[in-house]
Amino acid sequence: MxxxxxxxxxxxxxxxxxxxxxxxxxxxxxxxxxxxxxxxxxxxxxxxxxxxxxxxxxxxxxxxxxxxxxxxxxxxxxxxxxxxxxxxxxxxxxxxxxxxxxxxxxxxxxxxxxxxxxxxxxxxxxxxxxxxxxxxxxxxxxxxxxxxxxxxxxxxxxxxxxxxxxxxxxxxxxxxxxxxxxxxxxxxxxxxxxxxxxxxxxxxxxxxxxxxxxxAHEAFKKAFLRAPARDAVASVQLDPRLPVIPVRALRNAGSEAFMAKQREMVAKIEAGDVALAEAQLEIEHFWAGALRRAVIDGDVENGSVMAGxxxxxxxxxxxxxxxxxxxxxxxxxxxxxxxxxxxxxx
The missing domain is CATH 3.20.20.70 (Aldolase class I)
Structure with missing residues (x-):
């Protein structure tokens, strides 16, 4: 049995x-x-x-x-x-x-x-x-x-x-x-x-x-095989005015892109160009797109390789x-x- x-x-x-x-x-x-x-x-x-x-x-x-x-x-x-x-x-x-x-x-x-x-x-x-x-x-x-x-x-x-x-x-x-x-x-x-x-x-x-x-794309899976635990890092909240739920993913250029996206949204909030709720929604859309690039397209450098x-x-x-x-x-x-x-x- x-x-x-x-x-x-x-x-x-x-x-x-x-x-x-x-x-x-x-x-x-x-x-x-x-x-x-x-x-x-x-x-x-x-x-x-x-x-x-x-x-x-x-x-x-x-x-x-x-x-x-x-x-x-x-x-x-x-x-x-x-x-x-x-x-x-x-x-x-x-x-x-x-x-x-x-x-x-x-x-x-x-x-x-x-x-x-x-x-x-x-x-x-x-x-x-x-x-x-x-x-x-x-x-x-x-x-x-x-x-x-x-x-x-x-x-x-x-x-x-x-x-x-x-x-x-x-x-x-x-x-x-x-x-x-x-x-x-x-x-x-x-x-x-x-x-x-x-x-x-x-x-x-x-x-x-x-x-x-x-x-998931073979490149996505192979990124998992290469990564030690310490490479799965949580995103950092840059500004308390823009509360974002942390996301854990493998460290790559996509991680840096998220920091840039936060800076962009904080600047828009300061300028009065977007409301807080709109900014948070745009952050979520960023993650959805970045995850798709990694999982479906296999872009494990610029996409979000979410992993525990x-x-x-x-x-x-x-x-x-x-x-x-x-x-x-x-x-x-x-x-x-x-x-x-x-x-x-x-």
């Missing part, structure tokens, strides 16, 4: 809640990565026993509907959709998910609006991001079904606190909640430690972004099924050192 078929009794015992919530073989949720988390990667992750998540990003409703249908054609396993709260057509996108029979919706990019929470909970399980314990409690009170606590080690848009701290702050305080830990996870030993602390499961992005099934600090653990371009097998095998081996098969401590 292979590991994917069921030989992970200790890991299974500790992730019972997470696996039941997702409806999957393993409580491994895929991070939603714009341009990367589309039908091919999402279906591959779900088919390998994890939980794939479509990154809606800036998609209009009709494009999201097509992506959901195309993903469903490639897998009969559960998968979800990640929606950005600031999307101007958020409620229409939620309606698309409802019509398509989506079972899980992930809301990212800020506190979920009340109407969106209510609409999603009529047909799907709702997952949201909690950057601290106070917000975690607020989200659970508002009706969110599960949380992701994502540390600053993650790739893409990040919060200010590491997963090591978030896990200690939030997991013991909310033992009944369904919480997935994310940020910098690259090996099964970390998964084992986090589920022992009380996580229902984990979320990974970087390992999957460089997988064989990922549609676990990038140093990406040593080969592997099939998703092999990545999943490695993760659960490593986790089970780590747990076996001090646990019986039913999940109790020796």
């Amino acid at each position: 292979s590991m994917a078929e069921g030989a992970t009794p200790r890991l299974d015992a500790l992730t019972t809640k997470g696996r039941a919530f997702l409806g999957t073989r393993h409580a491994i949720l895929a991070g939603a990565m714009s341009w990367v988390s589309e039908r091919h990667l999402v279906s591959a992750i779900s088919n390998a026993g994890g939980f794939g998540v479509i990154a809606c990003g800036a998609m209009p409703p009709e494009l999201l509907a097509a992506e959901i249908a195309a993903t469903a054609a490639l897998t009969d396993k559960p998968f979800g959709v990640n929606l950005i709260t600031m999307h101007p057509q958020l409620m229409e996108l939620i309606a698309v998910c409802r019509t398509a029979g989506v079972s899980h919706v992930v809301l990212a990019g800020g506190l979920p609006p009340g109407p969106a929470v209510a609409a999603i909970r009529e047909f799907a399980k709702l997952i949201a991001f909690a950057p601290n314990l106070a917000v975690a409690r607020k989200l659970l009170r508002s009706g969110v079904d599960a949380l992701v606590i994502e540390g600053s080690e993650a790739g893409g848009h990040i919060g200010p606190v590491s997963l090591a701290v978030l896990a200690q702050e939030i997991l013991p305080a909310l033992p009944e909640a369904t919480i997935f830990a994310a940020g910098g996870i690259g090996r099964g030993e970390a998964i084992a430690a986090l589920v022992e602390m009380g996580a229902a499961g984990v979320q990974l992005g970087t390992r999957f972004a460089a997988s064989a099934e990922s549609i 600090q676990s990038v140093g653990m990406v040593t080969a371009i592997e099939p998703v099924a092999d990545i999943m097998h490695s993760l659960v095998t490593e986790a089970e081996a780590a747990l076996a050192r001090h646990m019986t098969p039913d999940g109790t401590t020796r």
